[in-house]
């Protein structure tokens with residue numbers, strides 16, 4: 001085939017569009033050179049990821065979306081002529097200060113002092129300061145609506161009747177809690193923690209904490225004692241919110257025995273109060289064995305502000321970079337890192353994502369299935385800044401029936417998915433079996449930024465297997481060892497321009513920010529290395545997630561992501577779960593695939609043959625595992641991610657201490673001393 005060289009400038013672009021018979025404007029005006037059509041085809045063949053994936057959904061009319069209105073504002077204000085989302089994205093990443101200043105204005109950030117400079121000129125690895133001199137409060141920006149008739153929170157879950165709280169009542173309850181916390185001695189920068197279910201009190205406590213300028217951090221009750229202590233003993237909270245019990249998977253679980261041990265440990269450090277939210281107000285419970293403990297209501301009564309006539313919350317006015325949250329990186333080995341996120345950064349980023357990308361407004365109901373131990377909880381709660389109703393769901397997603405969340409979603413209209421790469425089959429399942437006219441928003445980002453790099457976009461089509469687009473203002477690229485982007489090729493996800501929700505620092509780091517630097521800036525000199533392995537489609541602008549970079553497979557020097565194997569293997573009905581990792585043998589690596597079989601199904605040679613042949617045919621001979629082995633369990637983190645790196649290290653001969661972020665740490669034992677993996681060839 002004749003190579004057709006083009007540099008994605010508009011005239012050449014038309015030529016390219018014709019060849020592929022799709023219209024693409026993704027790289028209009030960008031300067032990608034020496035990129036050929038045959039390169040693209042080769043890339044497609046080696047990665048097995050289609051360049052022209054099936055279109056599953058297309059928006060009917062985008063003219064009224066906030067994204068479009070924002071594009072018009074940008075065109076007008078800066079006298080430019082951006083014709084579509086992709087051009088707007090390019091402008092947003094070429095003009096970082098103008099972009100974020102316009103987001104600040106457009107999304108009406110409530111502030112008491114204006115900013116002087118959007119972002120200073122420090123390079124990314126010196127952690128730039130954003131919106132200097134501005135003063136604002138995060139909680140105030142989530143509670144501007146005080147309408148009695150507008151629902152702020154809908155809470156539901158196992159054993160929890162659906163309950164609604166209006167914006168008016170939310171404000172009132174946050175006011176009481178914030179006043180009581182202040183009287184109990186809480187000040188700016190104190191740490192307030194929640195070992196708490198996804199219930200309204202968790203949101204109220206967080207907002208009260210943020211109104212004072214204290215720093216909120218939460219873990220969910222499914223965390224074990226060491227998981228909680230690994231996190232909270234590093235940040236030494238002054239107040240701990242918790243619950244007496246939860247119901248999960250039809251079972252009532254008493255939290256107090258775990259809470260007792262946690263409090264006994266934290267008490268020695270910093271803890272002054274433990275405030276317990278009853279799962280059920282009408283059933284009494286005994287807190288006498290828990291040091292420092294009081295119930296939610298008793299705390300409010302004991303510390304209520306007698307005689308106060310103000311019904312206003314005293315929102316502390318704080319710099320944009322003031323710490324808001326501490327989130328914990330879910331490392332699979334060692335203690336979690338404590339990422340400190342800034343109030344203004346989280347706010348402006350979440351406003352951008354919720355208002356522009358999701359087109360959320362006060363007419364919407366917003367639901368994401370999460371616990372308080374995942375950044376998706378923080379993301380969900382920020383929905384309040386749009387004036388919408390957020391849904392807090394606590395309990396198993398499969399009880400009382402496996403359709404419970406779909407029934408809830410019927411009221412909602414937006415489906416989001418994240419956590420691990422969404423397989424093409426799962427896209428098809430949603431459009432074939434759930435709903436045809438729905439935007440299935442696959443999103444990616446994570447704890448490190450408490451937000452998204454790429455995600456849903458109401459103005460763009462959904463293509464099978466792809467995250468729709470890179471988010472505005474986020475200059476992410478795929479780099480393959482060299483300081484330049486590659487397309488249609490699996491590579492490392494990097495972000496090459498600063499963004500306002502980079503953590504401000506890590507708690508417990510040294511004065512050189514050594515942990516921070518080694519987490520993001522040790523692989524490429526001065527750009528953020530995220531540790532994800534991705535594939536960016538130059539045709540659609542979509543992003544395909546291929547797993548973690550440190551879990552990439554590299555047999556004979558050909559690098560690819562584990563998701564490629566999972567996409568094939570997990571379609572076999574016999575298989576319940578799988579894990580694929582590389583094992584070091586000398587200077588090379590061989591692929592080992594572990595299979596957890598469904599109940600009552602036996603692992604057998606015929607299955608192995610069928611898997612091998614499917615991988616060979618659909619991917620390449622290079623992708624075929626050297627070993628396919630049965631295993632009784634696959635390790636997962638509490639947020640549902642497969643734990644590849646720890647297993648890779650174990651089968652390569654290391655001893656690994658399981659991290660407390662694993663839901664089944666004992667499963668790691670299964671991977672030591674596997675006879676088949678002892679051979680050197």
Ligand SMILES: CC(=O)CC(=O)O
Nearest residue numbers: 418419444445446447
């Ligand atoms: C948005 C995300 O990327 C969430 C996660 O997987 O941690």
